[in-house]
Amino acid sequence: MTDVPAAETKGSATAVPEAMAWDNRARRVVLLYVPLACFVLILLFPFYWMTVTSFKPNAELYDYKTYNPFLIGSPTLDHIYKLLFQTAYPRWLLTTMMVAVASTTLSLLSSVLAAYAIQRLRFRGSQYVGLAIYLAYLVPPSILFIPLATVVFQLGLFDSPLALILTFPTFLVPFCTWLLIGYFKSIPYELEECALIDGATRLQILRRITLPLAVPGLISAGIFSFTLSWNEFIYSLAFIQSSEKKTVPVAIITELISGDVYQWGALMAGSLLGSLPVAIFYSFFVDYYVSSLTGAVKE
């Protein structure tokens, strides 16, 4: 029983007969590259379709008989022009950007402090505070939006971007804190002890030693928060009413869809432009993003 496979592995390690090598290559193509290509194709197709649609003139868009729908016959910027100059789209984009940046900054600040307190100051019960913050991440916005709407209303923040800036941290802070606790854990405590002996205060230690070492963690948390707040939908839908204060995802759904005839060209152009900032931002920091995703899972 043990001899046969051992001989087999030995065989594959040394000279492989030509037919078998071909077999291996064919096997690899069929079992690896073909499924992988299918995955990539399916995962990317909606983006391709989005792009193609946004640059097609209406005549081509609704006529599959004369034009090949996968290609653009005569590309046009009509939809994008219409979007940028005949709707409040730039305004929505600006609002979204502002809300995302502000809520990211707010969450990063409070999570850095919280993570530092939990992981480094080590007070009694710090584990439980950490656990509570982790559990907060498991509370989905879909359960919270109705009572939050009344809270926002009572605070007089209804229909104001401030409502979004203050509510987004409910899902950003738990995630960022969790991620940063993991990063702080990886920084040797001895460094801080040395600084303490040298007479540095706790805040100096945080500013001069811990934070510079945790920069990759900060970047990951920042990117993650930015994309999460850019993508947020349900709070923006529930708390913002006036058209000009809406964020891009909500505005496309509620403002661009008018009547029964959908302007697919403009809708797709809007989706494309709304996705681009996050996609570009993401492409600069892919590795940080992946590490934060996987690091958070591994923690």
Added chain:
Amino acid sequence: MAVATVTDWTRARPQPSWLARLLDYKPFLVVACLLPAVGLLTVFLTYPLGLGIWLAFTDTKIGRSGVWVGLENFEYLMSDPQFWSAVFYSIFYTAVATFGKFGLGLWLALLLNNHLPFKSLLRAIILLPWIVPTVLSAIAFWWIYDPQFSIVSYVFVDVLGVRDKYFDFLGTTWPARWSLIAANIWRGIPFVAISLLAGLQTISPSLYEAALLDGSTAWQRFRYVTFPLLLPILAIVMTFSIIFTFTDFQLVYAITRGGPVNSTHLMATLAFQRGIAGGELGEGSAIAVAMIPFLVFATLFSYFALARRKWQQGEAND
């Protein structure tokens, strides 16, 4: 005289100001550091959570504070077929989508775990559906599911000639439900695949070598090496996936808004429709609160069913 020289030697330490001393006082520092995060979470998360549960037992409407009505909201929902249809579809949606996401995601992760050219580029591309705002990709799916100009129908009818009629993706109950599930799976695969890939990469190659020397087949290596070692990560990713699929809102709201004839409502979209759009905050909260038991159950189930093995193996790994 000697005493004087001694005092001269101990140079007066610069006395830190009261602010600096306060900032170095640990209990104060702990409170000050925790205050922003805990404050934000208390006001905008814990309090609303409690308020939501309270609202579920009142008849609050928008612009009118309600009174305690006990279980009336829940009694009404119990006899509401639309609510039960939403409960059913939420469970069905979560079950099928999770199954699909994890099946395909694990497959993709296993494919990516091979030696491939352009691996990091590939990984970056695969994560795209996860990065792009869900609503925006949902609109793209809505366009793909269009009854007259669906590209999928075009391929099946005009290119392949397999069918002679265009698909009616969103017009009737079951096709609409399956279409939404497909869109959800599409969006969920990258997250599952990349997280599981991270898990796969932590498995030591020497284990595979040992298994190979013992004469294991590929399936045996997957079943007895990969899968058990992947379980802890699988448990966590699955818990998150189940929670966020069950409470999904964006996809359904963007593609069907609960139609046709309210058949694709998830509990979250129904809560929105009744609570915010319809103004019945009490009833909407009752629907939202009704999600909590399902979530707790799903979390406990996926966590204990899968993570149990971890402590059985006695790993001291937090």
